[in-house]
Amino acid sequence: MKGLVVKNTGSWYIVRTDEGKDVSCKIKGNFRLKGIRSTNPVAVGDRVDILMNNEGTAFITAIEDRRNYIIRKSSNLSKQSHIIAANVDQAFLVVTVSHPETSTVFIDRFLASAEAYRVPVTLIFNKTDLLSEEERHLQDMMCDLYTTIGYQCRQVSASQGMGISALWELLDGKITLLSGNSGVGKSTLINSLMPDVNLRTAELSDAHDLGMHTTTFSEMIELPHGGYLIDTPGIKGFGTFDMEPEEITSYFKEIFAFSKDCRFSNCTHTQEPGCAVLQAVENHYISASRYASYLSMLDDKEEGKYR
Secondary structure (H helix, E strand, O other): OOEEEEEEEOEEEEEEEEEEEEEEEEEOOOOOEEEEEEEEEEOOOOEEEEEEOOOOOOEEEEOOOOOOEEEEEOOOOOOOOEEEEEEEOOOEEEEEOOOOOOOHHHHHHHHHEEEOOOOOOOEEOOOHHHHHHHHHHHHHHHHHHHHHHEEEEOOOEEEOOEEEHHHHHHOOEEEEEEOOOOOHHHHHHHHHOOOOOOOOOOOOEEEEEEOOOOOOEEEEEEOOOOEEEEOOOOOOOOOOOOOHHHHHHHHHHHHHHHHOOOOOOOOOOOOOOOHHHHHHHHHHOHHHHHHHHHHHHHHHHOOOOOO
């Protein structure tokens, strides 16, 4: 029997069979993804084979080849990965300029990982209603930056319903991963899009203006006009996994474009003479924040560098 993994609770998986029945499943045997050690060998979005038992539950016996996935370094086990979701059409990365602040390094790491697996990303700037004039100006500048690079940006307020209805044109018929730091308003966004879902939300921690986890597992929420929205737990950091330093250039669109003019074909864009990327940074054709993110990813090869 075949089906789609629609929910992961840690120890159990909910598989929606091709006949439309939701079945609680466990893993049978040891699964590995092409040698990658993962904390979750089965991910939400996976197509799987299951074997029913007499108790009405089932074992997952095989995983179909994934067309893509979003992966990051496990937060606790530096040599292992965590697959956020598999077989997605696109990702919505929910970010906030403040309350809490999403760092550009986090944004760029997520974008680079999505580029590696050819997953289109739309940046959703949430909590626009809470911004001061200065913060609103910063948000506009960030939107201009990422739009120029080639990423679609939307400015919304999930709590106020501002800009939410316009997101449906991007969601209908697609499998969309929803990701972001804790506290950026992912659950509020889903509740605004689909009030019947009624996900639990939490206030920010007063002490540090940090988000508190409300989603504790990943789940695919079926959309009324076709497609799914994958709700995932908030993540603090985004450690890149299984990337070689020479690959990273190609995951930054604007850096890759300028790198073709470098004097040396193996240029790392850090100190080499005749580096077109360094020249572009100096002339502000490549933003300082994006270049800093690129350098931070080069440093990931130092074991345990990023959490």
